[in-house]
Amino acid sequence: MTPLTPDESRPLSEAIKQGNAKEQTTLKMTQISACINKKNITIIVFSLKLSIPSFTSTTIPINRHFSLESFQETCPNNYQHPKPMLKSTSRHQQQQTMVSLVKSSTHKPHLLQIQAHLTRSSLLQNPKFSLLFLSSLCSSRDLRYARLFFSQIKNPSSSHYNTLIRAYSSSNSPKEAFILYREMRQKGLKPDPISFSFVIKSCVKFRSVFCGLQVHGRIIRDGFLSDCLLLTTLMEFYSSFASREDACKVFDEMSQKDTVAWNVLISCYLRNGRTRDVLMLFDNMKNEGVCEPDDVTCLLVTQACANLGALEFGEKVHRYIKERDYGTARNLSNSLISMYSRCGCLDKAYDVFKGIGEKNVISWSAMISGLAMNGFGRDAILAFEEMRRTGVIPDEQTFTGLLSACSHCGLVNEGMEFLNQMSKEFGIMPNVHHYGCVVDLLGRAGLLEQAYRVIISMKVKPDATIWRTLLGACRIHGHFTLGEHVIEHLIELKAQEAGDYVLLLNIYSSTGNWEKVSELRKFLKEKGIQTTPGCSSIELKGIVHEFIVDDVSHPQKHEIYNKLDEINKQLKIAGYVAETTSELHDLGAEEKANALSYHSEKLALAFGVLVTRPGTTLRVTKNLRICIDCHNFAKFLSGVYNRQLIIRDRTRFHHFRDGHCSCNDYW
DNA sequence: TTAGGGTTAG
Structure with missing residues (x-):
């Protein structure tokens, strides 16, 4: 007993x-x-x-x-x-x-x-x-009994309303919470700050800015602006509707800001793409000493570092996590694996992975994806096998990692086998991401027709990304008829972007089809389609420096451009020849070489060479795909200037060392 | 025993 x-x-x-x-x-x-x-x-x-x-x-x-x-x-x-x-x-x-x-x-x-x-x-x-x-009754999942019972109460008090509003705010019919809120006001009953926060939460859930704004107005009139918790809910409301400025305004108006309020602010910046500011906010929190960052703050900042590829800052956060004894939290460890992987620092990702006592499917998937994106496809597959041996059941994202491992390393047979296995053995239906990896895999391998057939025959509706993947493959293999066809699909989806036309332009120019090039350029000009400028960032001593193409805004611009000229000369001696097919203009060879010189990644690399010693590792993150010329440039630079280079572009990592690329090839 | 806010860990 x-x-x-x-x-x-x-x-x-x-x-x-x-x-x-x-x-x-x-x-x-x-x-x-x-x-x-x-x-x-x-x-x-x-x-x-x-x-x-x-x-x-x-x-x-x-x-x-x-x-x-x-x-x-x-x-x-x-x-x-x-x-x-x-x-x-x-x-x-x-x-x-x-x-x-x-x-x-x-x-x-x-x-x-x-x-x-x-x-x-x-x-x-x-x-x-x-x-x-x-x-x-409200604790039951089915609120019909609660509603029925509520309707039998003769004179429901505000407490009755609050109880039901709370239940509805987290239910599948959040709009009911707002309806009840209006009803109680009509009856002359006043909601308190707590029920206000439930109503706001429900407005977020049923996606109504209008209702939320009405409630905010009422909160002001009822004089509840001193309630820190209520204001935090309001910040979350504005943040979820991408009104970062309004969220900040609410934050500024708060008399007492606690850690949760800071976290909501940070999550708002992260969600709205102001990733660099997240790092600043983390420092502010620590330096001002009013609010110590907690485990949630660390989780958010780790994600920001991963997005930016800001390794040094990420390491600082990791040290803070250890200091504060958050190290045993599995969610933080899993997030750190992803952060280190996305910064191209696989050994550290693996260290964190090893340290996790009980690895779950997320830990394993993070590690598998990390190996995949850094070009270790075979190891990713081995990790998957090891995971199976330990009895962890794979899920959708595990297969996304695995399939991307195959696509990064050109493992066509293995990839097709995994695609087959996932539904047959594990009952997981391939989603658009899985198919995306397979299209990428087949496309890079030159099996363009097969890739096209996969898209046409898949059970889910093809999205713009998957067409874009195929377009990228058309660019590699110079297949302009299929490329034109893909653009039509993108137009049909109303999802065609400037970058897609740039890819098509690249296809035309790589095949020397200058007539089509000028035709398309004219079309872009007429439609006023602006292409996204390339942007590269490099982190040095914890500071992230950003460069755009032909950038002249950096305080050390003269030294950077001088250094770039010097590098160009040195690399030419070593055998580097500017590759011009990806450039848009139909220029002479000399002009082309000049036009290519100031791509953002080259500026970032020149800056890196300028301020570091031989033997150091430079990490560059680029918003678009790296072009073949910059890839070559980096390869030579890694040998001539003795720097290990890790360049992350829109699709993958490129590791360079001693004049070689880990993938051994541009693609 | 009405009873609040933040983390899409990959």
Whole structure:
């Protein structure tokens, strides 16, 4: 006999049921529920034999040993034939039992019986009890009973409304919360700050800026602007509607900003693409000393570092995590794996991975994706096999990582095998991301027709990204007829972007089709389509420097351009020849070479060479795909200037060392 | 026993 703990409430009712065969027969027509609070356990036997609800209950202190005998001892008379206890027990006990019963019962007929009984009895007229009962009903997933019960209450108080509003705000019909809020105001009842925050939350959930703004106005009029928690909810509301400025305004107006408020602000910046500012906010928090960053802050900032490829800052956050003893949190570790992988720092990602005691599917998938994006496709597959051996079940994202591993390393057969395996063995239907990897895999391998057939035959609707992937493959293999065809699909989806036309231009120019080039350029000019400027960032000593094509904004611009000229000369001596096919203009060879010189990644690299010593690692992140010329440039630079280079572009990592690229090839 | 806010960990 062992003492009971709250976790054992369910096994307890099972234990009673399984007592012995005789007991089972006796209990066949009854439902047994057990309800536990800090001190006691209440066991309720609910009988279905009688036409009106009848039950008996007993309460045992939690520290006492439980057995079927002790249960029978405490209620010897009622055990076998539960009698309607509502007639014989005190009112308080009745209420207690009813509430316990509702809380532990998920059986609909019971709820209906209880409610029918309540409607007949006088219990409903007691506002305190009706509130209790309403809140019990609200804990059920199905709010229809709560709504029905609510409609039977003659004069619902604001507490009644608040209870129901709270339940609806996190339900599948959040709009009901707003409707109830309006109704209560019409009746002259005033919501308090707590119910306001539920209403705001529901506006976020049913995506209505208009309703949310109305509520904000009312909050101002009712004078609740000093409530820090309510204002945090409002910040989240503005943040979720991409109104970063409004969220900031609310933040500034807060008299007391706690860590959660800072976290909401950081999450707002992260969500709205102001990633670099997230790092600044983290520093502000630490330096101002008012609010110490917590584990959630670290999680958010880690993601920002991953997006930026800001390794040094990420390491700083990692140190902070260790200092504050957050290191054992698996979500943080998993996020760190992703951060280090996305910064091209696989050994550190692996260190974090090794340190996780119990690795879950997310830990494994993060590691697999990390290996994949850094060009270690075979190791990603080995990791997957190891994961299977440890008994972890793969999910959708595990296969995304695996398939991208195959596409990065040109493992066509393996990739097709995994695509087959995922649905057959694991029952996971390939989604658009999985197909995207397969299209990329086939496309890069030159199997363009097969890639096209995959898109046409897949069960999910092809999105713009998947067409764009195929367009990229057309660019590699100079297949302009299929490229034109793909653009048509993108136009059909109304998703064609400037970058897509640039790819098509690249296809035309790489095949020397200058007539088509000028035709398309004319078209772009007429339509006013602006191409996205290339942008590269490099992190040095914890500071992220950004460069755009032909950038002249950097304070050290003269030194950078001089350095770039010097590098160009040196690389030419080493055998570097400017590759011009990806350039848009139909220029002379000399002009082309000049036009290529100031791509943003070259500026970032020149700056890196300028301020570091030989032997260092330079990490560059680019928003678009790196062009073949810059790829060559980097390859030569890594040898001539003795720098290890890790360039992350829109699709993958490129590692360069001693004049070689880890992929051994541009693609 | 009406009872609040932030993390899409990959």
